[in-house]
Structure formats: structure tokens, C-alpha cells
Amino acid sequence: xxxxxxxxxxxxxxxxxxxxxxxxxxxxxxxxxxxxxxxxxxxxxxxxxxxxxxxxxxxxxxxxxxxxxxxxxxxxxxxxxxxxxxxxxxxxxxxxxxxxxxxxxxxxxxxxxxxxxxxxxxxxxxxxxxxxxxxxxxxxxxxxxxxxxxxxxxxxxxxxxxxxxxxxxxxxxxxxxxxxxxxxxxxxxxxxxxxxxxxxxxxxxxxxxxxxxxxxxxxxxxxxxxxxxxxxxxxxxxxxxxxxxxxxxxxxxxxxxxxxxxxxxxxxxxxxxxxxxxxxxxxxxxxx
Amino acid sequence: xxxxxxxxxxxxxxxxxxxxxxxxxxxxxxxxxxxxxxxxxxxxxxxxxxxxxxxxxxxxxxxxxxxxxxxxxxxxxxxxxxxxxxxxxxxxxxxxxxxxxxxxxxxxxxxxxxxxxxxxxxxxxxxxxxxxxxxxxxxxxxxxxxxxxxxxxxxxxxxxxxxxxxxxxxxxxxxxxxxxxxxxxxxxxxxxxxxxxxxxxxxxxxxxxxxxxxxxxxxxxxxxxxxxxxxxxxxxxxxxxxxxxxxxxxxxxxxxxxxxxxxxxxxxxxxxxxxxxxxxxxxxxxxxxxxxxxxxxxxxxxxxxxxxxxxxxx
Numbered sequence: 001x002x003x004x005x006x007x008x009x010x011x012x013x014x015x016x017x018x019x020x021x022x023x024x025x026x027x028x029x030x031x032x033x034x035x036x037x038x039x040x041x042x043x044x045x046x047x048x049x050x051x052x053x054x055x056x057x058x059x060x061x062x063x064x065x066x067x068x069x070x071x072x073x074x075x076x077x078x079x080x081x082x083x084x085x086x087x088x089x090x091x092x093x094x095x096x097x098x099x100x101x102x103x104x105x106x107x108x109x110x111x112x113x114x115x116x117x118x119x120x121x122x123x124x125x126x127x128x129x130x131x132x133x134x135x136x137x138x139x140x141x142x143x144x145x146x147x148x149x150x151x152x153x154x155x156x157x158x159x160x161x162x163x164x165x166x167x168x169x170x171x172x173x174x175x176x177x178x179x180x181x182x183x184x185x186x187x188x189x190x191x192x193x194x195x196x197x198x199x200x201x202x203x204x205x206x207x208x209x210x211x212x213x214x215x216x217x218x219x220x221x222x223x224x225x226x227x228x229x230x231x232x233x234x235x236x237x238x239x240x241x242x243x244x245x246x247x248x249x250x251x252x253x254x255x256x257x258x259x260x261x262x263x264x265x266x267x268x269x270x271x272x273x274x275x276x277x278x279x280x281x282x283x284x285x286x287x288x
Numbered sequence: 289x290x291x292x293x294x295x296x297x298x299x300x301x302x303x304x305x306x307x308x309x310x311x312x313x314x315x316x317x318x319x320x321x322x323x324x325x326x327x328x329x330x331x332x333x334x335x336x337x338x339x340x341x342x343x344x345x346x347x348x349x350x351x352x353x354x355x356x357x358x359x360x361x362x363x364x365x366x367x368x369x370x371x372x373x374x375x376x377x378x379x380x381x382x383x384x385x386x387x388x389x390x391x392x393x394x395x396x397x398x399x400x401x402x403x404x405x406x407x408x409x410x411x412x413x414x415x416x417x418x419x420x421x422x423x424x425x426x427x428x429x430x431x432x433x434x435x436x437x438x439x440x441x442x443x444x445x446x447x448x449x450x451x452x453x454x455x456x457x458x459x460x461x462x463x464x465x466x467x468x469x470x471x472x473x474x475x476x477x478x479x480x481x482x483x484x485x486x487x488x489x490x491x492x493x494x495x496x497x498x499x500x501x502x503x504x505x506x507x508x509x510x511x512x513x514x515x516x517x518x519x520x521x522x523x524x525x526x527x528x529x530x531x532x533x534x535x536x537x538x539x540x541x542x543x544x545x546x547x548x549x550x551x552x553x554x555x556x557x558x559x560x561x562x563x564x565x566x567x568x569x570x571x572x573x574x575x576x577x578x579x580x581x582x583x584x585x586x587x588x589x590x591x592x593x594x595x596x597x598x599x600x601x602x
Contacts, residue, residue, distance in 0.1 A: 022397050023408055030411055030473070033426045034418075036437045040429055049435050105323035108316035120320065123327060129582040130334075131530040133554055133571045137564065138336040141345075160326050168323060193315075222419035224533045239419045246425065246537075253429055260422050271417040275410055279477050282416065286519055286589075287481045 040257035048253045063258035079233070080259055083241030087263075089152050090227070090237055091220035094159030095213055098167045106171035107197065111180070121172070125284060127165040135161060136229050143230055150232045158226050163216040166284065170215070173285030174208030175201070211277035218267045238263045337568050345565035347558065352565065359569035369570060371545060372553040376574075379460075379549065380528040383467050387524065388517075390468070391475025398476065399483045409480070412473040420470060424537025427466045428453065431538075456546035459539050463547045466534050471527070475520050482516030483509075515593035522585040526578050550574045 040048060042059040067080045108114075109121050139158060140149070148154030178201065186196045202209070227236040242263065245256035271278065279287050317324075341359055345352040363369050398409055415423065430437050431452040439450055452462045486509070494504050510517075532551040535541060541548035541556065548556075550570060557567035 016402070019397065019400070019402055023402065023404065026394060026397070027408060027411065029469070030414060032437070033423075033430050033469070034414060036430055037426045101322035101326055104319035108319035112316035112319075114313070114316045117316075120324070120327075124323070126582075127330060129526045129578055131551065131571055131574050131578060133530075133532075133551060134337050134568075134575050135330060135333050137554075137558060137568050137571065138333040138340055140558075141340075141564070142333060142336065157329070161330065164323065164326055218417060222417075224419060224421040224536075228536075239421050242422065242425060243537075246428075253432075253435070256425060257429065260425060264418055264422060267417060268414065271413055272410060275413055278413060278416075279481050282474065283478060283519060283523065287478055287516065 037257045037260050040253055041261050043254060045254055063254040064262070067255055067258045067262065079244065080238070080241060080255075080262075082234075083236060083238040084262070086152075086227075086231075086235055086241075087221055087237035087239070090155045090159060090235070091217050091223075093152065093156040094163045094220045095167075095216045097156055098160055098163040098216060099213065102164050102167040103171060106168045107175055107201070109168070110172045110175035111183075121169070124165045124168045127161050128284065130161075132161060132225055136226060140229055149230060150235050152235055155226060155231055155235055158230055159220050159223065161226075162219050162223055166216050166219065166281070167212055169284040170212040170281055171205070171209065173280075173288075174205050174212070177208075178204050208277070211274040211281060214270050214274045215278065215281040218270055221267050338572070340565050341569040341572050343565045345563075345568075347562040347564050355565075359566050360572075362566065363569060363573065368545065369553065372548045372550050372570075373573065375460075375545075375547070376529060376531070376549040376551075379464060379467070379531065380525065383464060383471070383528050384521070384524060386464075386468050387472045387475050388520070391472045391520070392479055394472065394476035395479035395483055398480050409477075412477060415470050415473050416477075418470075420533035421537045423466065423470055424534040427462070427469070427534075428538050431462060453539050454543050456544050459543060459547050463531075463535055463539065466538065467528065467531065470534065471524060475524065478516055478520050479513065482513045486512055515589055518585055518589040518592055522582055522589060525581050525585070529574060529578055529581075 041063050042061065043054075043057055044060050044062065047054050047057040069081065105120075105124075109117060136158060143149040143154050146154075148157070182200055182204075183196050186200055187193070221237070222239065223237070224239040227240045231237075231240070238259070242256060242259050245252045245259060274281075342354060342356060343352045344355050344358075394412070398405060398412070418426075431439075433439060433449050433451045433454075436452075438452065439448065442448075442450065450458065453459050490508055490512075491504065494508060530551050531549050532555070535547055535549060535552055536555075539547045541552040545553075551574070554567045554571045554574075557563050557570060
């Protein structure tokens with residue numbers, strides 16, 4: 001949308017001032033709650049409950065050190081690391097599992113024509129649109145019968161609902177973009193299918209593959225409801241673990257805030273690493 | 289794309305010996321087999337869910353009976369359920385009415401070159417990447433009556449100690465506000481991709497002709513962005529209808545069920561009243577709504593995106 005040539009520079013100035021004002025408002029709107037939680041995390045308990053809230057205070061790292069089990073830890077404090085570890089195991093395991101079972105399906109859906117191909121692809125996609133509770137409520141019963149309730153493996157399996165459709169659809173769209181001729185040339189030269197896939201296709205798909213894996217990990221990390229219902233304390237992820245700071249006798253804002261910062265920092269860094277690919281990822285490859 | 293590659297595959301097929309050609313028929317299924325097994329692994333609990341919704345299954349009893357459609361008939365008379373259903377639909381409707389124009393506005397703002405626009409675009413990703421339940425905690429801290437930042441910012445205007453999350457109407461509005469905070473960036477970023485993929489020529493031509501912005505917006509931009517708008521609607525409707533995490537973290541559905549959505553009411557039905565069969569009947573209603581909405585929008589999207597606007601049509 002090219003602008004008209006402005007006859008009056010005054011109007012142009014007003015307009016760009018308006019734009020910067022809108023940008024500023026947007027910036028504040030997005031960042032304020034995140035900054036506030038960071039501020040809470042470095043406040044001492046007495047500063048947190050001060051009325052009116054103190055803007056000038058002496059920052060402390062006590063909330064963080066208690067979170068990691070040093071000093072006079074209150075409820076839930078030293079458990080935080082265990083929840084964090086659970087998140088790493090379950091999210092990492094879920095992505096790895098999806099990758100192992102999904103990468104070949106994604107390739108097949110991208111490169112071959114076979115009966116029912118689109119139906120299979122759309123059934124994967126439909127997981128994204130099913131309310132999770134429809135699947136996990138019966139699983140609550142089934143898992144207890146099978147002994148999968150409150151196990152890492154059980155959670156990794158159910159996390160496939162989040163990671164597998166994303167991985168299959170995204171990888172499919174990245175594979176489709178690779179030129180097929182190189183693969184054909186190698187095949188005609190007599191290389192077996194797998195070595196062509198391993199030595200040519202995968203290296204070419206690397207950026208898309210990396211972005212897909214990271215986004216799957218972030219979405220798995222963000223999940224709350226699976227661990228809430230299908231796990232208990234020894235396997236639940238950090239998103240559920242933070243609840244314990246709120247549901248105890250009094251809300252422990254300081255530790256809750258410190259826990260939040262620690263829980264979101266890794267994924268924010270990951271998200272910025274793949275920001276170019278994010279919208280494509282969140283729309284399952286529909287927007288390129 | 290898929291047309292092109294199938295054509296190329298066809299030519300290659302003609303060259304390879306017959307044995308390999310037969311191999312190609314089962315080969316893709318072999319490759320997909322593990323993922324297809326996982327698919328069946330999901331369909332099994334889904335069909336179990338349908339069956340349980342036709343029983344009087346309670347978590348505290350071992351025995352349950354098949355009772356046909358009684359749970360579903362009961363739903364029609366259950367005023368708490370109807371309240372939760374209405375609340376879910378209302379919240380979804382109002383949220384979308386706010387998020388779409390707001391997101392469009394932000395997308396337009398970010399589509400023009402300006403200093404710092406790149407950083408702003410990146411920061412817009414933040415609300416999307418945070419775990420929704422943690423966003424809930426964050427806003428709970430922001431909205432705390434005595435020590436929260438929101439009340440502090442409002443206090444110069446004579447508004448003091450507002451109990452945002454414990455007054456029914458205020459709690460509902462707070463949930464709406466948080467939902468808008470979480471999701472508007474998604475709307476904005478998708479529409480931004482759409483705006484950036486628009487062809488330049490029609491807009492330059494309209495500009496040369498001196499068409500007013502309102503005209504360009506309605507007659508050029510909106511129709512061309514249609515696939516993107518449908519796509520946004522598809523993702524947003526499904527997600528806002530199953531809203532759970534944010535509410536669980538802030539109000540838990542209260543006060544007085546003011547913020548109780550279907551998902552929250554289903555959770556309570558199971559873990560407070562142990563009525564698993566009945567709860568699954570409730571969630572099935574949500575499943576059907578989601579299914580119909582996404583199916584309808586997906587078919588509209590496929591039709592709209594055959595028009596080449598940068599959205600991949602399959």
C-alpha cells in the first residue's frame with residue numbers, strides 16, 4: 001500500500017506520530033504482564049504484599065534460591081526441579097517418539113501417491129481439532145487398567161495428540177518443497193531408498209526439520225491438561241507443578257513468579273530461534 | 289505442487305522394472321505404519337468415549353450399565369450444563385468479535401515499514417508461546433485486588449481494590465480480556481502474512497485511480513485475504529470453544545459458575561462428582577460443535593484458497 005504523495009508535511013508527521021503511538025501501546029500491552037511477573041520474582045515477600053505495590057524496592061534472588069531448594073524452603077519449593085525434569089522428559093520424549101514414528105509417514109504423504117492418502121493426512125490433522133478431554137477422560141480409566149497412569153511413558157503416548165499431527169503435517173510440507181529430481185537421480189544410480197533418504201533428503205530438509213522439532217517441543221512443554229489428569233506428582237510437568245504455589249494456604253507470589261520465569265525462559269529462547277517458521281508451524285503449514 | 293510431483297513420479301515409474309513398481313504400492317503404507325498405529329491408538333479411546341457416554345459410569349463404582357441416550361436426554365434438562373454451553377458460545381463469540389478486528393488492525397499497523405517494527409513483530413510471538421496456564425497465573429498476579437498492577441494503575445482514577453476475579457461479571461470480563469491477550473497476536477500474525485503475500489499491482493492501480501482506503505479495504509483487501517480469515521477463524525473457534533487452562537488457573541469457573549465453560553464443567557463433573565459417563569456425554573456435545581465448525585470452515589477454506597493468494601491449497 002504505497003502512500004499518496006503528501007502535500008502537507010504536517011499531516012504526514014501527525015500520521016507517523018499516530019503509528020508510533022499505536023506501536024508503543026501495543027508494546028506495553030504485550031510486555032507489561034511479562035515484566036510484572038519478572039518484577040514479582042525478584043521482590044521479597046513483604047514487598048510483594050505491600051499496599052500500594054512498591055515500584056522501588058531492593059531486588060532479591062531469594063525466590064529463585066528457594067525454588068531450587070536452598071534456604072528455608074516453603075511448600076513446593078524444592079519440588080520445582082523435579083517438575084522441571086518431568087517436563088523435560090515428557091516433552092523431549094514425546095517429540096522424539098513423534099519424530100521416529102512420524103518422519104516416514106510425513107515422507108510417504110509427501111512423495112507417494114497411494115489410496116486413502118488424503119484421508120490419512122486429514123485424520124492426523126483432525127487430532128488438532130478434537131477437544132483433548134474427549135480422548136483423555138476414557139484414557140483416565142484405560143491407563144489405570146494398563147498401569148500407564150502416572151508414568152512417563154503413558155504421558156509421552158498421550159502427548160502424541162499434540163506433537164504427532166503437527167510433526168507429520170509440517171514435515172510433509174517441508175518435504176514437498178524439496179526438488180524431487182535429486183532423489184530420483186540417486187535412486188536411478190542404484191542407491192537404496194533409505195540411504196537416499198538419510199544422506200540426501202534429510203540434510204536438505206534440515207532447517208524445516210529443526211523448526212518443526214522445536215515447535216513441537218514448545219507446544220508439548222506448554223501442555224497442562226494431560227499431566228493434570230493422567231499423572232500425579234512424580235510425573236507431572238512444571239505447568240501443573242506451579243499450581244502448588246497457588247493452592248497452598250496462601251498464594252506464594254514470589255516463588256510462583258520465579259517458577260514462571262524459569263519455566264518460560266527456555267522456550268522463549270527457542271521460540272525466537274525459529275520465529276521465521278512459527279506462523280507456518282502454528283497453521284500446520286497452511287500459511288507459508 | 290502435489291500435482292507436479294505425482295506427474296514426475298509417473299514418469300519415473302515407467303522406467304523402473306515391474307517388481308519395484310509393485311513394491312511401491314505397499315511401500316508408503318509400510319513407511320506410515322508406525323504413525324497409523326498411533327492413529328488407531330487415538331481412535332480406540334475415542335470410541336470408548338462414545339460407549340462410556342451411553343453408560344452410567346461413575347468413577348467410584350466398578351459396575352456400570354448401558355443406558356442408551358439417557359445421559360444426552362438428561363443434558364437437555366440440566367440447567368447447569370445449558371448455562372456452561374451458553375457461556376462457552378457467548379465467550380467464543382465475543383472473543384472472536386474483538387480479536388478479528390483488533391488483530392486486523394495490528395496486522396495493518398505492522399505491515400508498514402517503521403523503525404522497530406521487526407522487534408515488535410517478534411515480541412508479538414510471546415503471548416503465543418507462553419503456556420496458557422502460566423499466562424493465567426500471570427494475569428492472576430496482575431489482577432490481584434491489593435497488590436496487583438492493574439488496580440495500582442487504576443487507583444489515580446479513584447478506582448480502588450477492585451476484586452476482578454471474584455465478582456461474577458468482572459471475572460467473566462477478565463477471562464475475556466486474558467483470552468484476547470493470548471490470541472490476538474495469532475490473528476494478527478496470520479493476517480500479516482496474508483497482507484505481505486498480497487500482489488502489489490491491484491493496490492498500486494487503485495492508488496493511482498485515487499480510490500479511498502475504505503474502498504480498497506472492502507473491495508480488494510478483504511476478498512483477497514479471505515482464505516487467511518477463514519483459516520484464522522478455523523483455528524480460533526476450535527481453541528476458544530475448548531478454553532480450559534486460563535480459566536483453571538484464574539477463577540476455576542467461579543464465582544457462581546460465571547466463568548464456567550464446557551471444559552471446566554466437564555472436569556468438575558468427573559473429579560468432583562465422579563460422573564464419568566455423564567461428563568463424557570457433555571464433552572461429546574463440544575466435540576460435535578467443534579467437528580461441524582471445523583469441517584464447514586475447512587471446506588470453505590479449500591474453496592477460497594484455490595484462488596492463488598499464497599495459501600497452499602491441497
